[in-house]
Each structure stands twice: as C-alpha cells, then as structure tokens.
Amino acid sequence: MFKTLTKKETYIKYLKSLKFSLYCMTHPLDGFWDLTHEKRGTYAAANTILFITVLVRILKLRYTSFLFLNVYWEDINIFLYIASILFPLALWVVGNWALTTLFDGKGRLGQVYMATCYGMVPYPLIQIPLMIASNMVTIEEGQFYQVLDVISLIYCAFLIILAMGQIHDFSLGKNILFTIASLFAMLVMVFILMIFFSMVTQGISYFVSIGKELMFRM
Amino acid sequence: MKNKIVRWGLMIAGIASIFLTLPTNTYAQESHYSYTYDYWGDVQECPDVYSVAKVFTFKDLGLEKNIRGAESLFVKDNLVYLCDTGNNRILVLERTGTDGFELVKEFDSVKGVEPANLASPSDIAVSDDGYMFIADRGNQRILKVDMDLNYVMQFDAPVDSTLASDYIFQPDKIVIDTAGRVYCSAIGINKGLIKYEADGVFTGFIGATPVSYNFTDYLWKKFASQAQRARMDSFVPTEYDNVYMDKEGFVYACTGKVSEDDLDSEKVDAVRKINMLGTDILVRNGDYPIYGDLYWGGKGGISGPSYFKDVTVLDNDVYVCLDQNRGRLFGYDDQGRMVFAFGGNGNMDGYFRKPVSVEHMGNDLIVLDTMDCAITLFITTEFGELIFEAMDQFDHGLYDEAQASWEQVKLLNGNYTLAYIGIGRSLLRKGQYKEAMKYFELKYDDENYSKAYQQYRKGWIKHNIAWIVAVIVLLFLVPLTLGKIKKIRYEIDIADIFKV
Structure with missing residues (x-):
C-alpha cells in the first residue's frame, strides 16, 4: 500500500480527482455520473474535502467577525463541533446505502460516502471568502453575509441530493423519495442509538446498585 | 476482614469530613449585593x-x-x-x-x-x-x-x-x-x-x-x-x-x-x-x-x-x-x-x-x-460617582475627561460593560476609530463597532486609494496582456509565411 505513495502517478491522480470536485460543483449531473461510473473520484480527495469542511467550520468560529457570529467559548466543545458534521454524515451514508441497496441502487457504501463528500465542496469554497469578508463589513451590510451563508448550505444539500441520484442511477422522483426516506432512516438510527445508550446506562447502574447493596450487607 | 473494612470506612469518613468542613464554597456564601x-x-x-x-x-x-x-x-x-x-x-x-x-x-x-x-x-x-x-x-x-x-x-x-x-x-x-x-x-x-x-x-x-x-x-x-x-x-x-x-x-x-x-x-x-x-x-x-x-x-x-x-x-x-x-x-x-x-x-x-x-x-x-x-x-459610592461623572462629561462633550473617568471605572470593575462602551464612544467622538473598535469588540457592541469601522474603512481607503487602484489595474492588465501575447504567438505559429 505504501509503495503507491512513492509513485508520481498517485499524486497526479489525487490532484486530478480533487480538481474534479470543482467540475462536479458546476456540472452536478455529468460530474457525479463520472465520479463513480468513470472512476474519476478518489477516497483521498473525498477525505481531503471532508477534512477541509470540518476545518473551515472550526476556523469560522474564531475568524468570523463578531458582528455575525458570537461564540461563548466557555461552552464550546471542539469534539462535539467536529462530531456535528461527522455524525450526521455517518448516519446519512449508512442510512442511504442501507435503503438504496434494497431498491436497485447501484452505489456501494464507499461510493455514497465519496459522493456525499464531493457534494460538500461549496461549503469551504463559499465560507472561506465569506469568513474573510465578514471582517470588512458593517452591520448594515451584513445582509450579504446572511444570504451567502444560507446559499452555501443550500448549494451543498442540492449537490448531495443530485449526487445520490446519479451514483444510484435513480430517476428524479425516486431520488427525492429516497432522500426523504434516508432522512427517516437517520431518525430511526438516532432513536435506536438513544435506546441503546439508555439501556446500557441502566444495565450498568443495575450492577452498580447490586455492588452497593453487597457493600452494605458485608 | 470485617475489621479491615471498618477501618477503611473510618479513614474515608475522616478524610471526607475534613474536606466537608473546609470552607470550599466561599463563592456560594458570598451573596452579591x-x-x-x-x-x-x-x-x-x-x-x-x-x-x-x-x-x-x-x-x-x-x-x-x-x-x-x-x-x-x-x-x-x-x-x-x-x-x-x-x-x-x-x-x-x-x-x-x-x-x-x-x-x-x-x-x-x-x-x-x-x-x-x-x-x-x-x-x-x-x-x-x-x-x-x-x-x-x-x-x-x-x-x-x-x-x-x-x-x-x-x-x-x-x-x-x-x-x-x-x-x-x-x-x-x-x-x-x-x-x-x-x-x-x-x-x-x-x-x-x-x-x-x-x-x-x-x-x-x-x-x-x-x-x-x-x-x-x-x-x-x-x-x-x-x-x-x-x-x-x-x-x-x-x-x-x-x-x-x-x-x-x-x-x-x-x-x-x-x-x-x-x-x-x-x-x-x-x-x-x-x-x-x-x-x-x-x-x-x-x-x-x-x-x-x-x-x-x-x-x-x-x-x-x-x-x-x-x-x-x-x-x-x-x-x-x-x-x-x-x-x-x-x-x-x-x-x-x-x-x-x-x-x-x-x-x-x-x-x-x-x-x-x-x-x-x-x-x-x-x-x-x-x-x-x-x-x-x-x-453614591466612589464607583457610582465616577459612572455618573463620566456620563455627564460625555453629555457635555468633554470626551477626554469622559474617557479618563470611564478608565477609572474600568480599573475599579474590569467586568463593567458600560465602561468599555463609554471609552469606545469617547474615542469614536475623538476620531480614534481603530482604538474605539477594539473596545466595542470586547463588549460585542455591534452597532457602535460598525459606526467606528465605517469611519475607519473610509479613512483607510482614502489613504491607500493609489495602491487599491494600482492592484485593480494590474489584476485586469496582466491577464489581458498575457492573453494578447499568447494570441500573437499563436498567430505567428500558424502564419503561412513561416511555413516551410
């Protein structure tokens, strides 16, 4: 595996696939089709995009002007912040794959992940200039910030939905149906996780109370 | 066995009682007036x-x-x-x-x-x-x-x-x-x-x-x-x-x-x-x-x-x-x-x-x-007197004095929001926009900050207008000339007279 790292072609392919994400952004239908079916995307590029997205989300806290984003640093948990992207992403990927694989979806689990990451490209691309520009405006000019902030999120959602349709080879109606179904699947998984954790806590507290009881009797 | 547990228990109880009697919660006892x-x-x-x-x-x-x-x-x-x-x-x-x-x-x-x-x-x-x-x-x-x-x-x-x-x-x-x-x-x-x-x-x-x-x-x-x-x-x-x-x-x-x-x-x-x-x-x-x-x-x-x-x-x-x-x-x-x-x-x-x-x-x-x-x-206490004095001075347009009074207030209470905003407003009136921005930002006063920033930005642009224009012109000219050169080269390359 490490042998490939010494080859020049590996890096060229990586950079090429990273650059391809820009093509996906502007030509979603064509781009996301080629992403998996023509194998023009790589996991390395997908991981890079994800990393940059998380990084931008954290940097945003510090470097956005206080006019638009006030951070109560005492309450910030950086791990929760990172998880606020990674956890929904994991749920989405698993939920989407688990459903679509039962209904003729062509995409594999990894491909769903890759396409979703490629769909997140507009977030850093819009947020980084926005972060810098936020320090150069007054509160009256802040409307532009709010609008662009929302656009970056809508753009991402739009790309991810289209990407799912392309990699699974779904029609538009089926794609929308499965997007909604995937969201429900995410909810179900959250519900099961919550039940699981509360069960585990109760299970542990059961043994803890037995232990306490034993201590009293001894 | 039982003895040992009792002894351990006593020890833990002893340590616990020491901690309990220590005045650890002085903060809670102090009711702020x-x-x-x-x-x-x-x-x-x-x-x-x-x-x-x-x-x-x-x-x-x-x-x-x-x-x-x-x-x-x-x-x-x-x-x-x-x-x-x-x-x-x-x-x-x-x-x-x-x-x-x-x-x-x-x-x-x-x-x-x-x-x-x-x-x-x-x-x-x-x-x-x-x-x-x-x-x-x-x-x-x-x-x-x-x-x-x-x-x-x-x-x-x-x-x-x-x-x-x-x-x-x-x-x-x-x-x-x-x-x-x-x-x-x-x-x-x-x-x-x-x-x-x-x-x-x-x-x-x-x-x-x-x-x-x-x-x-x-x-x-x-x-x-x-x-x-x-x-x-x-x-x-x-x-x-x-x-x-x-x-x-x-x-x-x-x-x-x-x-x-x-x-x-x-x-x-x-x-x-x-x-x-x-x-x-x-x-x-x-x-x-x-x-x-x-x-x-x-x-x-x-x-x-x-x-x-x-x-x-x-x-x-x-x-x-x-x-x-x-x-x-x-x-x-x-x-x-x-x-x-x-x-x-x-x-x-x-x-x-x-x-x-x-x-x-x-x-x-x-x-x-x-x-x-x-x-x-x-x-009024000394602190209160200073606050009211600073407000009066500001209202009468004595911005230097108002700033000095607010600085005093800030010395007595570093958490006092109005002191920072007061200093900021005095600086704003005196035209020291950059310093004013610093004070407003500390207390998240976005409206006053925007006022100060607008003035600061205006001054900055006035001061650096030559550079800004130069950079914009360069940004347009360089690609244009590069494109022109490329085009000329291309035309030379395909020109008939150079064909052998």
Missing part, C-alpha cells in the same frame, strides 16, 4: 454603586405615631413629601446634610373645602410655582392647594361614557407637567393615564398599554360559551403601577401587573416612556429587555419576574426601577443598557421587605418601604 449582566446574560458581580447613608424610621424623624401603610414619596428641591396613607397624613421632610432628614411639616387636612380631612392620600406632586397636588384617594378627588394648605381647586372623577355608572374614582398616582396639566393613574382604569387640563377639565386617556393575548387563549375564547367567557380573564390593557415625569416632560410609567409569558415574549413592557401622544418612546438598545432580573428562579419562595412598582429618572437620564418582588433597584441608561442592579429582601440596611416608592434627590436615591415603615437614603 450589586451586580450587572454581561453580554451573555451572566451575572457579573459589581462594586456597590450606592451605599446606605441611613435608614429613617418615625423615631428618627421625631414623630409620635408610626408611619402606617405609606404609599408614595415625592421630592422637590431638598424637600421630601411622604404620603403616610394609613394615617391619612402627609409628612414634609427636609434634607439636612448628607445623611440627615428633619421633619418640617405634617398635615392631615386642608382649608376651605369639605371634607377637609384627607382620606388615604396616595400620592402628592408639587409644581414649580408652589402648588401641591394631592391624590386624595379616599375622598375620590385630586386636590390642588397652595403652600399654606388653602384650597385652590379640585379634579373630580372623569366623565366618560365608557366608564361604568357605579364607577368609584380612586386616584392612585399623579404627575403634573410644567403647564399645570395633571396625569393620573387610577385604580380600575386600564385605558392609560387620565389627563386633566390645568383648569380641571378631563380631556381623555393617554398611553394605554398594548393589549396582548396568546393564540391558544384566543382559540379557547372563540369556542367558549357566554357563561364560560365571562369567567375567563378578558384581554384588556394593564394598569400602571406608578408614573414619573422627567425634566423634559416625558412620563415614565411602570407596571408589574403583567403575566410572565407576556413579559418573557416581550409582548408587554415593564417600563414605558410616554410622549404627549401616548406612544412609547423608550430606547431599547441594550443586550437584554428592560424587565429587571433576567432569571426568575424560585429561590427563597420568590418566583416570577421583577415587579416594577416605581420608577424615577435621574437628571442624566438614568432611570431607576424599583422591584417590589425581590426588593431590588435596577438602573438603566438612556440607551436601555443596565447601569446597576442591587438590593434584596431582608431586614438589614439596604434590603427591603415591601418597597413601594423610589425617588431621587440629585443622584441620591430615597426608597420608601411600607412594611418596614421606613425610608432608606442611598448615596
């Missing part, structure tokens, strides 16, 4: 802005009969008028020195009108030309008398078709303006303040609070029968608890008779500043709404929001609201930012049991407590 809220709504302890000069009971004032059920204070120059409502009398006290009051007059009747005796006088106001206006609640009239208590005229119940025929006029709180008009809040009237012209003619109600209701109540009412509807609360404006006329002729009115939900959702206001048209013009630029305490926990059996019973406006437009619920005083500046909050329920000096009225004499505050039957005189 003065505080402010910062940008995040966290309570920031604050040095005292006011300290108690003295508490006066009837004995300190040289009275034979204890004050009973007193309801109101009025200050004119260095005289304090105290409505001793329960004893049907009015006391006039004169301020002697920083911590002294002396009884100069005491009266329970006026001359030249029947009935001559006052009955439950609930408020008094004194005009600049020396007439006293007394809200004689038990006798259903507002009396105008001169300084020798000779009857001049009276204001009777308003004649209005909307009032019930069996309505009993009970004037509660009155204010007078410079033209001799009387504004009165009366018990059972929720249409705002009753306004009388100087000649005693009733000319209408002004400044009713906006009616608020929530949607579920409205729905219930739609489906309820006539009988059920009669038993429900009706959607009506609330009555004012107290009124105060500032030196510019605006009436500050406060009320505590509002529901928690309405206050929380900011549908109603605890304090309003009413102009002559009856609209609310109070400035609310602070980080939080003006309703006293932000958190209404049920500590000590006291729950619910602050109950603003009285309000008084200092000469520098800082207004002080008296919270009857928790016995606290809240000061707000002309922008609606909290200047201070202090007080509490209790029997110590500076704490109250049922405060009903607050007045000011200069910057000193006088609070009447009806259950303690006492008045408390508060004088």
Whole structure:
C-alpha cells in the first residue's frame, strides 16, 4: 500500500480527482455520473474535502467577525463541533446505502460516502471568502453575509441530493423519495442509538446498585 | 476482614469530613449585593454603586405615631413629601446634610373645602410655582392647594361614557407637567393615564398599554360559551403601577401587573416612556429587555419576574426601577443598557421587605418601604460617582475627561460593560476609530463597532486609494496582456509565411 505513495502517478491522480470536485460543483449531473461510473473520484480527495469542511467550520468560529457570529467559548466543545458534521454524515451514508441497496441502487457504501463528500465542496469554497469578508463589513451590510451563508448550505444539500441520484442511477422522483426516506432512516438510527445508550446506562447502574447493596450487607 | 473494612470506612469518613468542613464554597456564601449582566446574560458581580447613608424610621424623624401603610414619596428641591396613607397624613421632610432628614411639616387636612380631612392620600406632586397636588384617594378627588394648605381647586372623577355608572374614582398616582396639566393613574382604569387640563377639565386617556393575548387563549375564547367567557380573564390593557415625569416632560410609567409569558415574549413592557401622544418612546438598545432580573428562579419562595412598582429618572437620564418582588433597584441608561442592579429582601440596611416608592434627590436615591415603615437614603459610592461623572462629561462633550473617568471605572470593575462602551464612544467622538473598535469588540457592541469601522474603512481607503487602484489595474492588465501575447504567438505559429 505504501509503495503507491512513492509513485508520481498517485499524486497526479489525487490532484486530478480533487480538481474534479470543482467540475462536479458546476456540472452536478455529468460530474457525479463520472465520479463513480468513470472512476474519476478518489477516497483521498473525498477525505481531503471532508477534512477541509470540518476545518473551515472550526476556523469560522474564531475568524468570523463578531458582528455575525458570537461564540461563548466557555461552552464550546471542539469534539462535539467536529462530531456535528461527522455524525450526521455517518448516519446519512449508512442510512442511504442501507435503503438504496434494497431498491436497485447501484452505489456501494464507499461510493455514497465519496459522493456525499464531493457534494460538500461549496461549503469551504463559499465560507472561506465569506469568513474573510465578514471582517470588512458593517452591520448594515451584513445582509450579504446572511444570504451567502444560507446559499452555501443550500448549494451543498442540492449537490448531495443530485449526487445520490446519479451514483444510484435513480430517476428524479425516486431520488427525492429516497432522500426523504434516508432522512427517516437517520431518525430511526438516532432513536435506536438513544435506546441503546439508555439501556446500557441502566444495565450498568443495575450492577452498580447490586455492588452497593453487597457493600452494605458485608 | 470485617475489621479491615471498618477501618477503611473510618479513614474515608475522616478524610471526607475534613474536606466537608473546609470552607470550599466561599463563592456560594458570598451573596452579591450589586451586580450587572454581561453580554451573555451572566451575572457579573459589581462594586456597590450606592451605599446606605441611613435608614429613617418615625423615631428618627421625631414623630409620635408610626408611619402606617405609606404609599408614595415625592421630592422637590431638598424637600421630601411622604404620603403616610394609613394615617391619612402627609409628612414634609427636609434634607439636612448628607445623611440627615428633619421633619418640617405634617398635615392631615386642608382649608376651605369639605371634607377637609384627607382620606388615604396616595400620592402628592408639587409644581414649580408652589402648588401641591394631592391624590386624595379616599375622598375620590385630586386636590390642588397652595403652600399654606388653602384650597385652590379640585379634579373630580372623569366623565366618560365608557366608564361604568357605579364607577368609584380612586386616584392612585399623579404627575403634573410644567403647564399645570395633571396625569393620573387610577385604580380600575386600564385605558392609560387620565389627563386633566390645568383648569380641571378631563380631556381623555393617554398611553394605554398594548393589549396582548396568546393564540391558544384566543382559540379557547372563540369556542367558549357566554357563561364560560365571562369567567375567563378578558384581554384588556394593564394598569400602571406608578408614573414619573422627567425634566423634559416625558412620563415614565411602570407596571408589574403583567403575566410572565407576556413579559418573557416581550409582548408587554415593564417600563414605558410616554410622549404627549401616548406612544412609547423608550430606547431599547441594550443586550437584554428592560424587565429587571433576567432569571426568575424560585429561590427563597420568590418566583416570577421583577415587579416594577416605581420608577424615577435621574437628571442624566438614568432611570431607576424599583422591584417590589425581590426588593431590588435596577438602573438603566438612556440607551436601555443596565447601569446597576442591587438590593434584596431582608431586614438589614439596604434590603427591603415591601418597597413601594423610589425617588431621587440629585443622584441620591430615597426608597420608601411600607412594611418596614421606613425610608432608606442611598448615596453614591466612589464607583457610582465616577459612572455618573463620566456620563455627564460625555453629555457635555468633554470626551477626554469622559474617557479618563470611564478608565477609572474600568480599573475599579474590569467586568463593567458600560465602561468599555463609554471609552469606545469617547474615542469614536475623538476620531480614534481603530482604538474605539477594539473596545466595542470586547463588549460585542455591534452597532457602535460598525459606526467606528465605517469611519475607519473610509479613512483607510482614502489613504491607500493609489495602491487599491494600482492592484485593480494590474489584476485586469496582466491577464489581458498575457492573453494578447499568447494570441500573437499563436498567430505567428500558424502564419503561412513561416511555413516551410
């Protein structure tokens, strides 16, 4: 595996696939089709995009002007912040794959992940200039910030939905149906996780109370 | 085995007891008397802005009969008028020195009108030309008398078709303006303040609070029968608890008779500043709404929001609201930012049991407590003096001095939001925009920051306009020329004459 790292072609392919994400952004239908079916995307590029997205989300806290984003640093948990992207992403990927694989979806689990990451490209691309520009405006000019902030999120959602349709080879109606179904699947998984954790806590507290009881009797 | 466990247990208990007896929770024991809220709504302890000069009971004032059920204070120059409502009398006290009051007059009747005796006088106001206006609640009239208590005229119940025929006029709180008009809040009237012209003619109600209701109540009412509807609360404006006329002729009115939900959702206001048209013009630029305490926990059996019973406006437009619920005083500046909050329920000096009225004499505050039957005189501390001095200096355009005073305030209390904003505003006026921005950013004052930044940006662009133009031109020219060169090269390459 490490042998490939010494080859020049590996890096060229990586950079090429990273650059391809820009093509996906502007030509979603064509781009996301080629992403998996023509194998023009790589996991390395997908991981890079994800990393940059998380990084931008954290940097945003510090470097956005206080006019638009006030951070109560005492309450910030950086791990929760990172998880606020990674956890929904994991749920989405698993939920989407688990459903679509039962209904003729062509995409594999990894491909769903890759396409979703490629769909997140507009977030850093819009947020980084926005972060810098936020320090150069007054509160009256802040409307532009709010609008662009929302656009970056809508753009991402739009790309991810289209990407799912392309990699699974779904029609538009089926794609929308499965997007909604995937969201429900995410909810179900959250519900099961919550039940699981509360069960585990109760299970542990059961043994803890037995232990306490034993201590009293001894 | 058992022995060992017992020994271990004893050891743990011993260590635990050492930790328990250590004064680890000194923070919790220290109850803060003065505080402010910062940008995040966290309570920031604050040095005292006011300290108690003295508490006066009837004995300190040289009275034979204890004050009973007193309801109101009025200050004119260095005289304090105290409505001793329960004893049907009015006391006039004169301020002697920083911590002294002396009884100069005491009266329970006026001359030249029947009935001559006052009955439950609930408020008094004194005009600049020396007439006293007394809200004689038990006798259903507002009396105008001169300084020798000779009857001049009276204001009777308003004649209005909307009032019930069996309505009993009970004037509660009155204010007078410079033209001799009387504004009165009366018990059972929720249409705002009753306004009388100087000649005693009733000319209408002004400044009713906006009616608020929530949607579920409205729905219930739609489906309820006539009988059920009669038993429900009706959607009506609330009555004012107290009124105060500032030196510019605006009436500050406060009320505590509002529901928690309405206050929380900011549908109603605890304090309003009413102009002559009856609209609310109070400035609310602070980080939080003006309703006293932000958190209404049920500590000590006291729950619910602050109950603003009285309000008084200092000469520098800082207004002080008296919270009857928790016995606290809240000061707000002309922008609606909290200047201070202090007080509490209790029997110590500076704490109250049922405060009903607050007045000011200069910057000193006088609070009447009806259950303690006492008045408390508060004088500003060094810290408070500095704050008011800085505000005055800023208002008079002495920005250097104001900045210096705010710096002093900041030294005494590094958590004091107004100090930072005060320094920032002084710097802004002096044209030091960059420094001003720093101070505004520290306390998240986005509007002032934007003002400073706009000026700073303007200056920066003016200073660097040559560079900016140069960079823009370069950005356009370089790709253009590069493209041109490429094109020429390409044309040379494909030109026929060079073909071999």
